[in-house]
Structures are given as structure tokens and as C-alpha cells.
Amino acid sequence: MQILQDKKIVLGISGGIAAYKIPELVRRLKDQGADIRVVMTEGAKAFITPLTLQAVSGNAVADSLLDTQAELAMGHIELAKWADLIIIAPATADIIARITAGMANDLLTTLCLATSAPIALTPAMNQQMWHALATQANISTLNERGYLIWGPGSGEQACGDIGLGRMLEVDELVTLSSDYFADKYLQGQHWVITAGPTREAIDPVRYISNHSSGKMGYAIAHAALRAGAKVTLISGPVTINAPVGCQLISVNSAEEMHQQALNFAPKSTTFVACAAVADYRVANIATQKIKKTNDAMQLELVRNHDIVADVANLVDKPFMVGFAAETQNIEHYARGKLMRKNLDLIAANDVAKSGQGFNSDDNALMLYSAIDKTEIPLANKQIIAQKLVSLINQHYLAKKS
Numbered sequence: 001m002q003i004l005q006d007k008k009i010v011l012g013i014s015g016g017i018a019a020y021k022i023p024e025l026v027r028r029l030k031d032q033g034a035d036i037r038v039v040m041t042e043g044a045k046a047f048i049t050p051l052t053l054q055a056v057s058g059n060a061v062a063d064s065l066l067d068t069q070a071e072l073a074m075g076h077i078e079l080a081k082w083a084d085l086i087i088i089a090p091a092t093a094d095i096i097a098r099i100t101a102g103m104a105n106d107l108l109t110t111l112c113l114a115t116s117a118p119i120a121l122t123p124a125m126n127q128q129m130w131h132a133l134a135t136q137a138n139i140s141t142l143n144e145r146g147y148l149i150w151g152p153g154s155g156e157q158a159c160g161d162i163g164l165g166r167m168l169e170v171d172e173l174v175t176l177s178s179d180y181f182a183d184k185y186l187q188g189q190h191w192v193i194t195a196g197p198t199r200e201a202i203d204p205v206r207y208i209s210n211h212s213s214g215k216m217g218y219a220i221a222h223a224a225l226r227a228g229a230k231v232t233l234i235s236g237p238v239t240i241n242a243p244v245g246c247q248l249i250s251v252n253s254a255e256e257m258h259q260q261a262l263n264f265a266p267k268s269t270t271f272v273a274c275a276a277v278a279d280y281r282v283a284n285i286a287t288q289k290i291k292k293t294n295d296a297m298q299l300e301l302v303r304n305h306d307i308v309a310d311v312a313n314l315v316d317k318p319f320m321v322g323f324a325a326e327t328q329n330i331e332h333y334a335r336g337k338l339m340r341k342n343l344d345l346i347a348a349n350d351v352a353k354s355g356q357g358f359n360s361d362d363n364a365l366m367l368y369s370a371i372d373k374t375e376i377p378l379a380n381k382q383i384i385a386q387k388l389v390s391l392i393n394q395h396y397l398a399k400k401s
Helices: 017-031 050-057 075-082 093-101 107-114 127-131 133-144 170-181 215-226 254-267 307-312 330-340 381-400
Strands: 008-013 035-040 085-091 119-123 153-156 162-166 190-195 230-235 247-250 270-273 280-282 301-303 319-326 345-350 362-368 373-380
Touching: 008 017, 008 075, 008 107, 017 035, 017 050, 017 085, 017 170, 035 050, 035 075, 035 107, 075 107, 085 093, 085 107, 085 170, 093 107, 093 119, 093 133, 119 170, 127 133, 127 162, 170 215, 190 215, 190 254, 215 230, 215 381, 230 254, 254 270, 254 307, 270 307, 270 381, 307 319, 319 330, 319 381, 330 345, 330 362, 345 381, 362 381, 373 381
Parallel strands: 008 035, 008 085, 085 119, 190 230, 190 270, 230 247, 270 319, 319 345
Antiparallel strands: 153 162, 280 301, 345 362, 362 373
């Protein structure tokens, strides 16, 4: 069954240009099984019509606190009690300010005061408005009150500015909605996850790296967040966006990743070393671009710190999960690494196989502990990550008991 099946969601729309995206959001939420009721402010109707929202939601749109027919049954109270979740999208600076002040001068703000359901705000405004002290104070206050703050994203805005303030994309909002209702079996845990490649500088313009895209590590971060964990993602350079809600620590070199890993690992319950870390770095990095003057060039390489082993050797180490990307003798090499580096689990994959591993959207894993092994068959990395996170937690709980 889909996570959003039969979930009752009130979608509040305020007056921002991002309102044009809301019909697609309604459709996508309904595709996931949710029942959607739409509430619009007067400003929202300047950007999109109630008839459009009625057509895509399949329910009448509420837009007036003083609707005599609706209020015969105390319509705003009925909606407030009906909702499992209220999403306000777009959430303009104005609606955020009015909710913070506890105003009830239209149906949407009244609904926010009258409901016991969780309320998610998806900020959407000009980047300067988002950074304004008043807006930041309001967001901080609402966050302390338990409101969910989904966004904003960064990018080009309708006014031409570039920066924070864009409403999150529809895909992201659907994912966050599903994640809210997902089983929070990792509640109270702190996962630190390394992901992506590292870059070892040769000179100011060249570096040694590998083919890791970061997709697997980022999928694990998302799955752990979805299950309720606090997530710190230590990531090398990638071209994908970090999951909304995680703490992203961006690094370049193996040395930087090693430093951040040792900083965050002691505060964690689980450490997942998914990054493809360079084993070696250049001994002497050139301060200027190396010119092509010879037919051959020699580089002296020195070994990088072993991040996984160093974290696993901490006095109060977290539950340790390593990764082994191999091209042959998968189990032999994986089990060797498991024992040699003092790991609790290791996830091994065959990167020599086409269509899985580096740069692919799919993967297949073998999960080894000291006493058993579990196969996770080929699937999309998001699915693989969900299964892997669940299995890691089972072993984590077993060890604690």
C-alpha cells in the first residue's frame, strides 16, 4: 500500500507566483492515494482559479471564512478536524507573518489556529524577502512551535534574482509528504553517512578522482531521514541535491573527509561509509599549473588516512557499516575488509557488472556480517537504500540487545 493512501491533506494556497505549480502537486498527491481539500486565500485566486483546483482535486475549493453555507456546519472547524496534514504552498512572507502573529482574518489562518494537525510551510518569495530579519525571525518562531519548514530551494526566481526563496519542486514536496507519514523506526538515532568521490589535487586545475556519482550514499541518507533519523551527510563533489532535512558537510579531499568523519562520528549512533575515498594523494601539490613540457610525468603518491578504520577504532565507536566496490571475488574481499577494519556490517557490490554501481541509477548489494549474509537484488538505488537501512537497523538493534 502507498504511504499516502487515504491520508487527508488540506492544501492551503497563498498569493505567490509559485501557485501555478499547485495543480500538479494536487494531482501527484492524489496519485499516491491522498484525499486533497484545497483552501485558497484571496491573493491565491489572482494567480490560479478555484475551478482549476476543484477539477484536479475532485473536491470543492474553500476560499471564504464567511461562506454562509459552509459555516452552517462550522466549515473551518470541520476542515481543521478532518486534516491529517496541512500543507501551505506556496507559503509567502505575508502568510508566514500572519500565522506567526496568530491572526485569523481569513479561512487559511483561522484553520491554522483551529487544527491539531501538523502544518508544513513551503516558503516561496524573493531572496531578499527570505533573508529579511523579520522573515527569519518568523521562521525561527514557527520552527520552535513545531511547524514543518519545507524549503526554500535555491535558484532563479520569477523576478530574475538568484538565491534562496524558490518553492521546492513538486517531486520534492510529494517525497516530503510521504516521508512525514513513513514509519519512523530510526527515531532518536543519528546517522553519519559519507558519500561521493574525493578529489586529490595535482595542481590548481587538475586532480585525481573516481567515477562515484554519490547516488547510493544520497539514497541512504534519504532513506534514513525518511525513517526518522537525524542525518549528517559528509559528501565529496557531486552534481545531485542533498535530501531536504539532512545536515550537509561538503568536502573535496580525503583529508577533509577524514577530519569531518572524526568530528561527527563520536556524536552518532550509526556510521555508513559509502564514499569512494581515494586511497592515495599527491605528495607535493604544485602551486602553479604544471606545463606540458615532457612526454612523461611522474607523480609521487602517499597513502591517505583510512577513514573507516580510524572511525571504527574510536573508543566509543558507532555501529559501523562499510562499503566494498569490487570487480572480482566479492565475498572474499568484503569479508576480509569487514574483519580487518573492525566493521559491524559491510555492503558489497560488483562494479564490473553493467547497469549497476558507479553512475547508475540501479544497484545490487550483498550485506555481510561476521555470521551471515543477505542479498539485496538489483533495483533502483532508492529501493536498495530503503531495504539496506532497514537491515542495518535490525543488526544495530540486535547488537544493542
